[in-house]
Amino acid sequence: MVGITVDNRLRRLDLNLLVTLDALLSELNVTRAALRLHYSQPSVSVQLAKLRDIFDDPLLLPGPRGMRPTQRAEQLREPLREALDALERAVAPARPFDPLAAAHTWKLAATDYAESTIVLPALQGLRTSAPGSRLAVVEMAPPRFEKQAEQGDIDIAFHTTIEAPEGLRRRILFAERYVLIGRAGHPRLKRRPTLAQFCKLEHVIVSPDGGGFRGVTDEVLGEAGLSRRVTLSVPHFLFLIAAVAQTDLVAMAPYRLVRGNAALTIVEAPVSVRGYEMCMLWHERAHRDPAHQWLREHIVASVG
Template sequence: MNNLRRLDINLLLTLDVLLAEHNVTRAAQRLHLSQPSVSVHLAKLRELFDDPLLLPGPRGMRPTARAEALREPLRRALEALELAVAPASPFDPGAATQTWSVAASDYGESTVLLPALAGLRAAAPGTRLAVHELDPAQMVRQVEQGVIDLALHTREDAPPGLRHRVLFSERYVLVGRAGHPRLRRRPSLAQFGKLDHVVVSPDGGGFHGITDSVLAQAGLARRVVLSVPHFLFVLSTLASTDLVAMLPARLVRDNPALKVVEPPLAVPGYEMVMLWHERSHRDPAHRWLREFIVAAL
């Protein structure tokens, strides 16, 4: 490391050209420098390596054994450095082979990833997609360490410090099975409270949600008889029972097995966002994936 601190990249570039040309004048022309400048560089290089490096010969200059030993390692090192500092090449989805990792709840899977999946397979057939269970407590660490590339979460509950983009705004609707006898029309607030409700509790076992908070502000309550951790189980439950649920509208649209009506109270919705870390913000492949998901929605 001490040797590296003594190095000047311009001296190494000069040495690389000198070892290729064996001539100070031609090296100066290639480097767009004056001949005296190249000679000064050569003098510094000789001092740095404690070796003459290039000696006068009958046809130009000939390298010393030390210079010959330097030639290939120096060339490889400069090529690697050039590659490291070169501008990022454009992302070609058709030739891409990477694996993307996205953290999402089953709601995010259904409303964000599923609409994008067919197009993603067509545009980037050589890539793979790994979907991880959303763990808000671990999200920041996961994106910092590259365990996941993107997370899909609500804006209100998104951790600070991450890049984000709003995907859509969501609202709640009242849902039951098709032909539900008490959902032939929009129920009154009193009728709403007497229905048997299901709630989604991501942490498990909770019987209180945003709808209950709104009801409590008006001094009202509803009857919640089932608590489940996943949205998709709710859909199957509603289709086969007389239970009802307040669900995000995107999750239930175009589902012939379900009846959707406007609830008799206004329940605040939320914004769905895509989250990622600064470390991957400018990566061409990562940027392409983000834009593709947005376009798919």
């Protein structure tokens, strides 16, 4: 039909007609095309008539050995096969993820605490299991990481459960608690200090926002009408550990971050400070991706 627009032609097509056309162009024979498609010969003939009407072209003409394609049909053959191949790939079931053959680049958003307690324990296993993949650890930006996950800029973020945004999927990785730390051989930490002794020690705290001299420990002490001497405020836990290891400063620190550190003395604090849960966060868009599922399970197994 002359004058049919591309849009109207597409509206009149359905996938079955395109599959039939592909079979006809391959077999150049209605009977063989019907056998290939598991259709009856009359059904294929009816579909061929619809295709001729839609494309305003005979498409297949009688020949000495079956049928021969028109010039229009020859023009359709390759793009049609490419389109159907792409569609088959698109609707095919997701292939199982093979980490040994993968060449992914994963992006994880983490603080220095999460880098040490989550990413680092998972790192060697990632290099062994998925040697062709790469890992980028990016700065944790809580106000932005929900949008970053939605846009695919990050794959996973690590954050405390209580502060995690509701719009992301989550999985709790572990519960963390606070302990009192000082340098190895610290004269005031040969045994657990009393509450009064604890308050007289010089403390260092992490202030993520920068420059703060109060934390959760101070809130607990304040409820009891007490206070401690906080003489150093730093932005990162790793600097806190270095400062404690090289001075007589002490700190309340997450246990997983300091356990096994021979440069430190670790004791139970005389004040009970509520700990927190660390969780893994990701967007719904990646939830069913086999590679993403594998990465999540690897991280869970690594921090167990």
